[in-house]
Amino acid sequence: MNILLNITYDTSFGEELVLNLITGREEGSIVTTPYRMHTNDGHVWKCDLNLGLETGTHIDYYYTVVRGETTVVRSEWVVEPHRLELTSMRGGPFVVYDHWLGIPSDSYLYSSAFTDCIRRRRMSPAPLVNYPVTARVKVRAPQLKGRERLVLVGSDLSLGAWNVADGVTMYEHNYNEWVADIDVTRLAGRTFEFKFVAVDVHDPGDLLWEDGMNRRIDLPEMKENQVVVYELDEAFFPIYDVRCAGTQVPVFSLRSRTSFGVGDFGDLKKMVDWISKTQQCVLQLLPINDTTTTHTWTDSYPYSCISIFALHPQYVDLNALPPIEDEAERQRFEALRQELNALPRIDYERVNNAKTEYLQILYGQEGKKVLASAEFKRFFDEAGIWLVPYAQYCYLREKYGTADFSRWPDHNHFDESERKALSGQRNVAFKNVAFYYYVQFILNTQMSEVHDYARAKGVILKGDIPIGVSRYGCDVWQEPRYFNLNGQAGAPPDDFSVNGQNWGFPTYNWDEMLKDGCRWWVRRFSNMAKFFDAYRIDHVLGFFRIWEIPVNAVHGLLGQFSPALGMTREEIEAYGLHFQEELFTEPFITDWVLDRMFGERADMVRQTYLEPTHDGRYRMKEEYNTQRKVEAAFADKTDQDDLNLRDGLYALISDVLFVRDHKDANKFHPRISVQFDFIYESLYDSDKYLFNKIYNDYYYRRNNQFWYREAMNKLPKIVEATRMLVCAEDLGMVPDCVSWVMNELKILSLELQSMPKDPHVRFGVLARNPYRSVCTISSHDTPTLRQWWDEDWTRTQDFFNNVLQKYGAAPHPLPGWLARDIISRHLLCPSMLCILTIQDWMSIDEGLRLADADAERINVPSNPHHYWRYRMHVNIEDLIEGHDFNQNITDLVKESGRM
Structure with missing residues (x-):
């Protein structure tokens, strides 16, 4: 198969273009074969490929600008690379005219949050054609709604003569990219004009024409069997930006009639139902990774994970597993479940001890069958790179009674040579750790099911990426070269803590991480993409510089x-x-x-x-x-x-x-x-x-400038590792370079009206929020809206009179009608996402919310030993059945134009 690729790009002296043919992925990283391009004028670059490919296949590729042999000066956006489908039954040759694809300003529309949750269109490869000479048109149209399809309509009779019903059907062969093959022999001439039209498949008469002047293509002289491919500039349709509403709640805070004293993945499905019922489309969680080091309540801190891959056993939905066969044991656990589930807050230690005991009994009952299943073997093949060290770490932690591996008499770091013994089911080493394999298999299966369920409901699951990991966790134990253990990560003084925050995490050895292209981070984000379609980068400032x-x-x-x-x-x-x-x-x-x-x-x-x-x-x-x-x-x-x-x-x-x-x-x-x-x-x-x-x-x-370069060495690799929607927590002591990088990489910022980024105002102006942002009122680290209202009465009075434009004395405590007004204003702001905590949503209903506002606080950042145990006081089933409250939220969402 002969392919000639062309791209127009003006290089500087000493620079060249390289075509990178994507051949696969390893551990989340793209594997490519590079081809040096050539030019006669320094303007148009060409590359001749002769590949042994069959008709019906396709190639993906991207371009980079290099200086010398290996120095990459600039790279295209690799999340959505160029795609060439070899659909001509005559075999070509193919002549392709590309243009440079940087990160588009609407890159969020290519995220799985939009393509797989909100719009959910099925892609369809272009069909095979047998035209004597073919002209192919490719265009990206990310603004289209889920029910819309693209049609090419042109001046030529074979293009419909401007009649949409007779136009050329286009196929979405890649996310948001549409392609159509045209039989050149049917054209009246070598020049034709055309436009793209969006057609509603449910109402074919509902048409939306592309804005701007007609497009025009002047075909060159073409040989028999040749396919000329034109990659065109993005189609533009006058479609308003999508704005979404959502809820933030930790999984551990969920409460249902069937949960076991803590929220679980079964409760998460029920929460997705509530989100869908109230016309929201985002559910944001806190980290769900395993944090077990001491088996005490101090492990409740969700940002101190022991593994960036392993999920926390406390989130297992026991109701989705086979029942315990022993009747007496089953009754004992049911009584304990009811007792723990009735508590106003989580009893972390009793809950986790009970769930672990339950899983151990179930493993003895079902483990052999599960580990012999094809599903488990497939999971083990995919997850083994992290699962094997994690399981051995857990086994040794229990054997030696401490997570501090420096105090273990042996195995002070993971020995890769033991992987084989730990992977063979007949070995003693495997049997020692198999329980942990079993638990992670269940957790991964259940969370994947939640993800699929949320997508089917049109709900975006948004995860949270902690900036640090536990000093005594499996990640440090397995790959210590990536960490600096002679320092502690934290944050400088801010509104949360006058003495700064000391998280105790080791800092990263970025020099070592950059040597292999941040493989550790790429694997981490790729694993997250199995469960989420959006994520929050905790403390994004840490990628510029960390407070050590x-x-x-x-x-x-x-x-x-x-x-x-x-x-x-x-x-x-x-x-x-x-x-x-x-x-x-x-x-x-x-x-x-x-x-x-x-x-x-x-x-x-x-x-x-x-x-x-x-x-x-x-x-x-x-x-x-x-x-x-x-x-x-x-x-x-x-x-x-x-x-x-x-x-x-x-x-x-x-x-x-x-x-x-x-x-x-x-x-x-x-x-x-x-x-x-x-x-x-x-x-x-x-x-x-x-x-x-x-x-x-x-x-x-x-x-x-120094920090800008530091971030640009790291973040592009991480942001482009998946198609998840990227959001960042960018609060605190923020240098100017942070906004430079976030704008360049199209990362959503976090906007809190009570913590404005403009130093000249006391309260943020909601109307000035950038579209590419997440708006919220409070977070897990801040007081809830009701707490904030009563925290500083002088500040509240200023807000009441000058921001809300209301007269007289501010009422205390915050009445529900006023909470609704504040929430309505936030929903009306320009931010793409407006995500409110479940506590702030409940603040609008005085009959539903907790009487004690302080009982709703999740975390106090100034206290490094805070007990994370907040739990909703209302069962999700009752929340779903609460007509008046749900209608109130639905009305707010609809009135704001959000979804």
Whole structure:
């Protein structure tokens, strides 16, 4: 099969074009065969292919611009590459005229959220043709609704003579891309004009013509059997942008009449029914990965996963499994289920212990049959790369009584040579871990069924990708080269926490990850695509730079951005600030500081925890000179006075003006939020002015281009790994380069009116939300709408009078009618997605919502040991039957023009 590919592209000196023929996928990454292209004028590039392909097959490919042998300067959008179908029964040759395909501004319409959930059209390859000479027209039309089809109508009689009923039927051979083959011998001439028309298959008289001037093609002289393919610019139809409404709720928070004290995948199907019933189309979840390290309530933190692939056993729907054969055991578990399900909040430990015991009994009863099934073997073949290490990790965690693999007497990291023994069903090693295989098979099967069910209902399941993983999890154990264990990931101070957040996760070794094209991330996202059609990137700022905290620190104040361009002494002094290394980098402890901080306990602090140095200054004693040492010293203290003393010692240790770079001892970073500390207070006003200039340049200007390049080395590979709709949590200390990258990659931003990104306003202006964004009122990390309303009455009054434009005193607590008004305004905003927490939806119904608004809070970010146990107080079955509440939501969605 002879194929001549042409593309017009103006390169710079030293650049060339390469055609990348896609030959398959390995672990989520595209496998290609590259072909160097040639040009005679530096403008039109050509590539001759002679491939042993059969009629009826197709090829997919994309172009890259390279400099030298391997340096890729620019690449096309690989989510939807070029496709050439070899449908001519005469065998060609094919001459193709392509154009460069970058990420389109409407790339979201190519996501599975739209193609597989909202529009759900079936693709159909172009049929075989036997024309003597063929002209093929390809065009992308992503705006079409699910019931619409494309027709080519032209001036020539064979093209319908502008009569749509006689036009040329087009076939959607790839997502949103339509193709039609034209018999050139039937054309009156070599030039023809045409347009594309969208036809409603349910009402063929409902036509929508493409906007703009007629299209025109001038055919070249063509040889017999030749096929000339024209890839045209996207069709444009005056169709309004789709705007969707949705609900956010963690799976663990779901409650049904049949659940076992915690939400499960069976409840998730019921929640999909409620979403569909109320005319919404998005259901957003928190992470559903396994987090089991201690088997205590501290494992309830869903963002500390032990495996980026394994699902949490607590989410198994026991009702979908065969019953336990033993009648007494069955009755015992049913009584326990009813007891746990009646609790107002989750009892994490009892629920998980009970479900694990139940699964172990069922494994003894059904395991052998399940593991012998074709379905399990197929799952094992697909998931083995992560499943085998995960199962062995779980087995060793239980055997040695700790998830800290550094304390295991052996197997301190996964040994790839043991994979074979762990995979053979006759081996003892396999039998040791088979239970974990069984559980993950069930979980994956059930979640896949939920995904299929949601798609059939037209509901987009939106997942959540945690930015970190557990320090003692399977991912670190299996592939430690990808992680830095000498630091902790967190976040700088923000509205959630004045001391910053310390998540305890290891940071990523991006140098190592980039060596293999971020394969770890690509596999992670590819696995997520089995269950979701959209996802939220937790803390997208981490792909630009992560807030890295020393392992000996508890709070986040002593962290620094990594990577970041640290400052030398000379650079600091170039601003005019005399750099006094000891004064600026060691804790600033003096008598007046101690008196201010500890009052009457200052002398005790001096004698117990400090030792004098010089010039009236002190330093921490060796046994207390890090926050971790202080934490250990106060580990058994519960009295509030003791805890206040501990926190004061933490503050002493973090009171420095500059933090030394973690990798280069001769470079420094201004300490975050130091303007609130004593070292800053001690400076002359002139030095404060100079330090603030350094501080602002460092945090808001110095690293922008550097961080932009860092993100563009990582995010494109990850974003283009799947067709899921990409959304990002981009709140916090956001440098300018974040919006550059998100706009370039067409990632949806997160917009909260209570946390505006414009520093000049107190509350965000909803009408200014970009279309490519997710609008919400609260999240799992923030107070609910009702809590926020009563949190700061002065702020609420300002919002009531100046944003809602209402007179008089703001009512407290928040009445349902006013909550409905606030929600209505959010639904009316331009954002593509408006996703509200289930608590905020319920706030509109005073008879349905909880009396205690504080009982609806999911997480308090300032508390690193928060117990994640919020559970809906209403059964989903009752929610579905609640006519008035559901009608209220349906009316709100319809009135806003959302779906």
